[in-house]
Amino acid sequence: MDFTHIAVAAGERWQRRAHVREPNLEKIRNGNAIGAESPQRVQARLARLSQAAVLPAARMHGLAPLTEAIGLERVQGNADFLDMNFVELALAVARFVGRINIRSSLGRSIGYGTGFMVSPTLLLTNHHVLDSADTAAVSEVEFDYQNDRAGRQLPIVGFKLEPQRFFMTDAALDFTLVAVAAQSARGIALNRYGWSRLIGTQGKVLLGEPLNIIQHPRGEAKQLVLRSNELVDLFDDFAHYVTDTEPGSSGSPVYNDQWEVVALHHAGVPSRDAQGRLLTRDGSVWEEGMDPDLIAWVANEGIRVSSIVNHIQAQPLPPMQAALRDDLLNLTPPSALEAAAAGQAGDAALALAAASAGQGAPAPAAVGSGHAPGHAPVSQPGTATWTIPLTVTVQLGQPAAQVSALAPGAGSFIAPIPAPGGAPAIVVPPVRSALAEALAELARAPQRTYYDAAADGAARAAYYAGFALPPEPAAAYAALHELLTGTHTTQPAYSPAKHLYPWVDLRHTRGGDDIVSIYSGKGFSARALIETDFAIDERRARLRAAVAIPRPGALEAAPVDDDFLEAALPYNCEHVVPQSWFKKREPMRGDLHHLFACEMDCNSFRGNTPFFDFTDFGEIVRTDCGKREPGKFEPGSGKGAVARATLYFLLRYPGMIDRSASEYTPDRIAMLLAWHAADAVTDYERHRNAAIFEKQGNRNPLIDFPDWAAGIDFVRGLA
Structure with a gap:
């Protein structure tokens, strides 16, 4: 899909919604956030807030649920404090998010996106990240591409995508849903990472509320953007939110403060003037024929989860794929903290097994190496191997004392080259003089x-x-x-x-x-x-x-x-x-x-x-x-x-x-x-x-x- 088309369409939607968005923003800025929403949406939001408070309380031996008054105060924006477990939950939910390594048919990395697990088997990302089953079949999702508390990179765990088991994509909603292999190349189970449920019902967020994004910006290590995005419009299939942070990666999950998925991030929103004309970064009018990337950007756009769920529900599927869809729609995931605890236990077991075998901790997989994670190329003694992306093994030669003439007709001698100034001599492989x-x-x-x-x-x-x-x-x-x-x-x-x-x-x-x-x-x-x-x-x-x-x-x-x-x-x-x-x-x-x-x-x-x-x-x-x-x-x-x-x-x-x-x-x-x-x-x-x-x-x-x-x-x- 032409992403310029996606961005221009997002800008048109932003422009069309100005007469609704601007009065609502004025109410929010004046402390009347409730006035920007319908009574029905406010009640739906309060109901979800109360539910979000009750469920953890039941697991935590009798902590009192939030009252509706506290919920109302919260959505009005009068309180900006959060429980300490908000950060713990953020780190736990982040385990569900991975970097998508987009590969060509030759196996080369040609780009990266973000995706996240939405069932025990299925991963969600953008259509413009994985636009076909063929692309998905040669790509993979990489979990744990992030730094630990000491700033050290964790070992990356890569899983193949399996579009032959399940693949659903839609260009209009810009989403792709694809199955992920149950185990990585190193035998690590996918279920140790957990997943976020896609909730089709209303009430997950109101205008003016902060949003949270977990992402791999520029394909880099995983990053959290906490409460820096403000929801400014919600309509039809789309959500608009503004931020002063760096833009998130395509396919990132957009969460509310209860860590429910609100939207699938997919595009920037271009700036327009009062006449609806696109504007460039220097404020001049963008005209047809000019480079689209000269356009200025004012906001971000995501696809509403409720719209994605409705689309998924409506698709006719063969029995095996329908069963995987039913898991997505009906299964209740373990709590994020429980999933994180299970994953950490799995990490500890892997480390113990590796130590017992004398292997040490698994090393991070090299990005774009052409080898499955954890499967390094094997070199014979006296050789060195580089992946380029095919493997070429080059004979490095032998110590000078072992050098001898090659068999007749085989080529030149392997002879050391003296280096000036006392530098070590170089043993030259049997290749041409150049x-x-x-x-x-x-x-x-x-x-x-x-x-x-x-x-x-x-x-x-x-x-x-x-x-x-x-x-x-x-x-x-x-x-x-x-x-x-x-x-x-x-x-x-x-x-x-x-x-x-x-x-x-x-x-x-x-x-x-x-x-x-x-x-x-x-x-x-x-x-x-x-x-x-x-x-x-x-x-x-x-x-x-x-x-x-x-x-x-x-x-x-x-x-x-x-x-x-x-x-x-x-x-x-x-x-x-x-x-x-x-x-x-x-x-x-x-x-x-x-x-x-x-x-x-x-x-x-x-x-x-x-x-x-x-x-x-x-x-x-x-x-x-x-x-x-x-x-x-x-x-x-x-x-x-x-x-x-x-x-x-x-x-x-x-x-x-x-x-x-x-x-x-x-x-x-x-x-x-x-x-x-x-x-x-x-x-x-x-x-x-x-x-x-x-x-x-x-x-x-x-x-x-x-x-x-x-x-x-x-x-x-x-x-």
Whole structure:
């Protein structure tokens, strides 16, 4: 589903309800919350409040129930105190909520949402999170992705979704209901987490009451938003609520103070003027043809639980699915505290069993690892394994004393490479000499000055000697293009393991030889990356050769689909200007100024979409890599660096980027300039610039002279 359509529809509903909402809000602000509701709804709310007080009292040996007077006072907003067990209940209910890891058919993580258990078997989320049974079949829900009281991440427990057992979705109400496997890959039972009942009757909340949301914002660890959302309208199938907090994730449960589910969170509400026209963030009128994500946002919208329950009840289902629906509608869950106690007992039993087996506590599963949680890849002695997402095992070699010649015809010797300055020698795997050269350059890194400001200053002065930036922006663009093109004397072919990872993209602040993913900020070993990259390259060559073998009876070999090969065996390298935009041609493909190390999940998550700056209230797919909607991607980190790299590309290669929404429009160039101005040049970028200058002869002037950016007409670089 097109989420822009969802948001625009939410804005239309917000606008249509203004004549009802605003007078009610005035009553609430003036202390007359009861006057904003009908007597019937007030009585229904009081009845539920009294029931919510009586049930726990019966379990707690005779505590008196709340009186109607106290209930009335509470819904009028005259008392804002809560029992201490409110927080305990919040933590208990939070166990029912999980992060949905949305995967592609190839098993890659392509985004995250939030979902929560609503029966012993069924999970509820948005239709725009899981829009089909096919998507659900390759995705999973992850529980316990949260931090403990000491700030340590708990082990993540992943459960497969089973749409073949139950799957119901509705685009209009934007919900999906799907069955969850009874056990995780590690044998942990789903029933240890508990569930929130969906209550179809009225009286769960009144206007002006606070709401609570449990969510995985941006796909991050679970977070609670307690009493920071105020219900401002309730009508038909929808609830509107306002908040000054960060927007919740799609598919989050919206609770009242008694921890009953009130709504399924699904969208932001765009701002409109008195004439009903959409407004942008700067207050101007949004017009058809403008980018929808320029729209300003004023509130959030959820789907009322009563509407979802009514829809679920009305659907004809085969017997087995009808039985699961009956569980949802009729079973009474244990109290949240009882469910939490049972789950904690299960946690303790698992820990005891693991300790008895000498295994230690279960480790958190790596997100997007390609392995089921708890099932790590197994490496043989002398080997190392990385998941990428297929598993490639690379022989690391043997100690020098055990080195011997390979069998005749098998290849080269496994020989140690001496490192200068007394650094440990590197044992090179039996692969081509380019790997040996890359590892040798990496071995020299600790003995080199990471960034020599004085030497780079002299090199910069020599590079720009005799150059003066013209005052007219078009002339400035032309002059810099000529400079960058004329000095690009060496044009290395694309090989990041050889040219990028051993020195150019290192981060000395993370230990001297570490690589950091440009979009997520996560670090990993440069050596492992280099070795894996060469192993992938060899695997690609073997696969290409296998694909090219003619079939029996065929006149010629089938053509090799390089796009398929790239998808099956992607490099851990990001082109900030996607390769498809310039058809993977050199020198663009190998130009180091716009190449950065990148996690495969982030590389896949971005795809070939242009950069974009999302609003805070937009309901978008979020991960550690950033935020994404179709045709739009905002990095999670490194925005200044990738902006400067993109602007360099526009200077160096005019006409290679289309002037279109699928690549870059003039307003997106202004956004890149804003990122450049907001995110100062770092020593990491200065190091890169100096190292690339040594390798290919030209520099990025936006790193050397950041102030020049304001005087250059970068739009001239668009086709």
